[in-house]
Amino acid sequence: MTRSLPTACIVTSSFEVRTRGRGFVELDGRLRAALAESGLREGIAQVFTQHTSCSLLICENADPVVREDLERFFSRLVRDGDPLFRHDAEGPDDMPAHVRSILTGVSLSLPVRNGELALGTWQGVYLWEHRAAPHTRKVCITIIGSGS
Amino acid sequence: MTRSLPTACIVTSSFEVRTRGRGFVELDGRLRAALAESGLREGIAQVFTQHTSCSLLICENADPVVREDLERFFSRLVRDGDPLFRHDAEGPDDMPAHVRSILTGVSLSLPVRNGELALGTWQGVYLWEHRAAPHTRKVCITIIGSGS
């Protein structure tokens, strides 16, 4: 089914995420709240984090072991303290955090349908902190959609 | 050249893809059909798949060996049955499918120009099934554009 909607509107907002160091923070609740507040019902929600050492991703949201495995895989793929890396002013996790951020991305576009994020049953949206230490991360949301 | 267009409209649609197990399904034809039906001529087409074990990507579309090499590369990078992975309820390809989906992404934004997807000569849009078994995958399209 194709639905054609009138004029698109834009609603912008942002929030901060306090991380506890390397690990995942689920964003679904905050994204759904921003979407509800926007009043928009059909379109896209663009989510962006303004950093180079964390990332945004969609991951299986039912079994927490998936995120543990994901962290183990990336820890092996991009080793902290790898002598290949010369940029280490902030420690052995400095450059690996940049590589992990680039491999997984800082920008996500999500479909909006019937006033809801149109995620699949098993999809969750996460901010992935790649630095060992806690950080405050800024997330910008831009919803482009129709209210009707 | 910069072109400035009037009011943006939004057209949404979706379709299902039946995969035959691990491998690539070209989506260009279905995306072009959705775009033609939308009547929109300038803007973006956002494509999203609602799963965590397949992905959407842009790949060279002329030589099928590119996709074979790509599959070989990822099979070696993210090994099925790797003992690192503890999430294996659905088999040795379960967690590798999640990792491959995250490394390549489930969301693509494509430019629309003159009523066509503005892909490069060698660019094709593919859904990449990462599970060994066939699956039915849902793809959502959101076109934001101008009709004039």
Add this chain to the structure above:
Amino acid sequence: MTRSLPTACIVTSSFEVRTRGRGFVELDGRLRAALAESGLREGIAQVFTQHTSCSLLICENADPVVREDLERFFSRLVRDGDPLFRHDAEGPDDMPAHVRSILTGVSLSLPVRNGELALGTWQGVYLWEHRAAPHTRKVCITIIGSGS
């Protein structure tokens, strides 16, 4: 703070990048110029490159060693001339360029706020040439936003 803006407009433009072979070209200046010319102030800027052997990414922009480390990491991860690859008509960097392009992506969506790209302090937007030889790369920009 949530801001709700009226009707979205669309402004499209494009430019070419001459690369000197494998390496990074910062795009921030050209993107900011396109945004200024658009007159749009709140929304998103979608950037896309029409090729399968270069990519677009956001990377730390202060220390050039980060980009050197990134290149070293990817050169090791996806080896030129790897006998795994059969698609080598254009040389040992042919298939690795496709893999690197897919791992890092050809499409970026960036938030626009107050008429500026809302990048973080350390974020720069780069085109990453993955081929050894110089190429001319086309970049398409689609800005969807409100002028008020």
